Amino acid sequence: MKRVAAILLLLLAFGAAKFPLEQRIGEAHRAAFFHGAKLNISLREQIGQGAFLAALSGFRGVIADILALQANDAWENTQWSRVHFLYKQITTLEPRVTVYWEMAAYYMAYDAAAAALQDEKQPRQLLRVKASREYMQLGREFLEDGVSNNPDRFVLYNRLGHVLMTKLHDHYGAYEAYTKAAQFPDCMGYEKRFAAYELAQCPGYEAQAYELLLGLYREGPVERTSTLLKRLAAVEEKLAIPPEQRVYKPPTKNP
Numbered sequence: 001m002k003r004v005a006a007i008l009l010l011l012l013a014f015g016a017a018k019f020p021l022e023q024r025i026g027e028a029h030r031a032a033f034f035h036g037a038k039l040n041i042s043l044r045e046q047i048g049q050g051a052f053l054a055a056l057s058g059f060r061g062v063i064a065d066i067l068a069l070q071a072n073d074a075w076e077n078t079q080w081s082r083v084h085f086l087y088k089q090i091t092t093l094e095p096r097v098t099v100y101w102e103m104a105a106y107y108m109a110y111d112a113a114a115a116a117l118q119d120e121k122q123p124r125q126l127l128r129v130k131a132s133r134e135y136m137q138l139g140r141e142f143l144e145d146g147v148s149n150n151p152d153r154f155v156l157y158n159r160l161g162h163v164l165m166t167k168l169h170d171h172y173g174a175y176e177a178y179t180k181a182a183q184f185p186d187c188m189g190y191e192k193r194f195a196a197y198e199l200a201q202c203p204g205y206e207a208q209a210y211e212l213l214l215g216l217y218r219e220g221p222v223e224r225t226s227t228l229l230k231r232l233a234a235v236e237e238k239l240a241i242p243p244e245q246r247v248y249k250p251p252t253k254n255p
Contacts, residue, residue, distance in 0.1 A: 064093040064100065071107075080112040084138060091145065098155050101146030109139025109163045136167045154184035158191065165198060172205070174198040192216065193228065200231045210235045217247060 071086040087104035094100055116122075116131040143160040150156055161177035164170040175198040182191035196212035199205050213232045216223045232248045243249075 060093045061097075064090045064097070067093070068100070068103075071103075075107055075111065078115055080108075080115065080135065083107050083112070087142065091142070091149075095146075095149040098146065098150055098153060101142055101150075101156055102159055105139040105142040105146070105159060105163060107139075108142060109136045109167050113139070113167065133168075136163070139163055140168060154181045154187040154191075157181035158188060161191075161194065161198075165194070171198045171201040175202065193223065193225070197227060197231055200235050206235050206238045210239060214247060 067086050067090045071083050071090065074080075074082040074086060084104075084107075087100065087107070090100050091104060112135040113132040116135055117128050119128055119131070122128050122131070140160070140163055143156055143163060146156040147160060157177050158181045161174045161181060164174035164177060175195050178191050178195035178198065181187050182195060192212075193216055196209060196216055199212060200209040202209070209231075213228060213235060216228055217232060229248050233246075236246045236248065
């Protein structure tokens with residue numbers, strides 16, 4: 001016990017020495033959208049007094065790494081509630097580490113959601129589906145919180161678009177996420193294309209989607225993927241564009 005107390009005192013002393021420097025770093029982080037770790041009583045109760053004191057002393061990254069190892073153990077044992085609990089603390093401690101938000105969202109929206117559908121302990125299929133969707137929503141929430149802490153990075157917009165597209169089938173939400181990701185110079189090359197694909201599946205937005213798809217089509221053969229051509233043909237059909245005015249004309253089949 002005395003040894004633990006001595007270590008904690010050492011950490012606190014080290015943290016005090018670092019405080020002026022961390023103040024300057026904190027100001028720079030706030031200028032870069034860093035919302036900061038919420039080191040409050042709630043977090044202390046959740047991670048324990050020793051870890052909380054270490055976090056106060058400037059060891060947030062170390063504590064987050066330790067919690068991530070615990071979360072991995074929980075994942076291996078399919079303890080989904082614990083995985084969620086731990087990643088809430090991890091992302092609170094290190095809100096600017098985007099990989100933590102990505103992992104949290106993946107574990108919830110994909111792994112936990114899939115496990116819920118296969119849960120043999122729940123005989124009612126409707127309840128399995130309900131639980132699965134709730135996990136998907138938790139994944140979405142992690143990514144939305146991640147975006148709010150990292151609005152200057154494209155990757156979480158990209159991941160949010162993917163979850164909305166593949167898991168929740170929120171096509172307009174996916175369109176918005178991919179559109180935001182596309183605004184970054186280091187984004188993936190398919191962001192604009194996926195944004196157009198998703199908008200094309202939103203009733204009432206056919207005209208806007210047509211302009212996006214048409215713009216991609218006019219960029220040249222590289223953008224004229226089979227999916228783009230199918231989406232373009234479908235939107236032209238919905239807009240009742242006369243056949244002779246359609247941009248994409250499917251090849252005629254030989255009799």
